[in-house]
Amino acid sequence: MALTFDGNREDRLLVLPALFDEANKMRRLTVEVMHRLDLSGVDTFLPDFTGCNESLQPLAQQTLANWRAGAEAAAAHFNPTHVFSIRAGCLLAPPHLPGWRYAATTGAKALRSLLRARTIAAREAGKTEKTDDLAILARKDGIELVGWPIGAALFAGLEQAVANSDGQQAAIEQSDIGGAGLWLRAEAGEDPEQADMLAAIIAMGMLEP
């Protein structure tokens, strides 16, 4: 499944979303950026990683390798000229495409937040769980972290995963676009000004003569 603005135009952007909880919080901003780029003459393609969003596959069976292969397959299918990846989505960006990484995070940090959310929820329920113990368990058997069933292979893969930084894809930091990162929000939100800035940075990079 993919959300696309496809006008068969020359400038084509593959969009790789944030992962897990952050995917929900960043969804609206992501689509708002795509909408603005559509108005600027850029085609955009937002695939679901297998096991995520509207994908029917079980998340627990996914691995970092098959998500990266999925991103490559989306690149082969939609034939993008550029890639725009967001947060942990930056870990999956095909390295051969030029483009942008927005507020890239590491797999270890993404897991740390999820593990911590689980230990805090457990504490609320009167149980004591340790993140180190959970990580050991997760590497062996996989683990459910605040509603996300993550298999052992994906957990281990994410622990080591960092965004490719060989220079093809420019980093966009939050300070470049202003405001606060929407992934931080306790409740999913939106910010039209941030969407304007992101779309402007991408459009200027793609449409320059």
Added chain:
Amino acid sequence: MSIEPAKEPIVACEKTEASQSPLLPGRGTVDVHLREILRDVLALDPEQVDRFDADTGLFGHLPELDSMAVASLFTEMEDRLDIIIEDDDVDGEMLETYGGLLTFAEGKTVTENTPKDGSS
């Protein structure tokens, strides 16, 4: 002579603390960062967060501050305050009020930055 209620007790307290330890980030710095982080997490106006005092309720008082939001809050505190928050650090007291969280953050900043922070 009239006795005015103290208008800015927290600010006055901060100045005292900051002046005691010039080599460490002043209490004011941690306070400012923490308010910024809460503003970003809770999507509040700066004015609303400025009004937080030591007794302002957080976890358990603000319905939107669920376990995932607290986890994001901690991750951001680690990044912006350059601290590590361990499992054992997390207890009901530090999460319940703004004062509790601030006291915790200040303690962590002092402990973790003392050996290396003399030059900055």
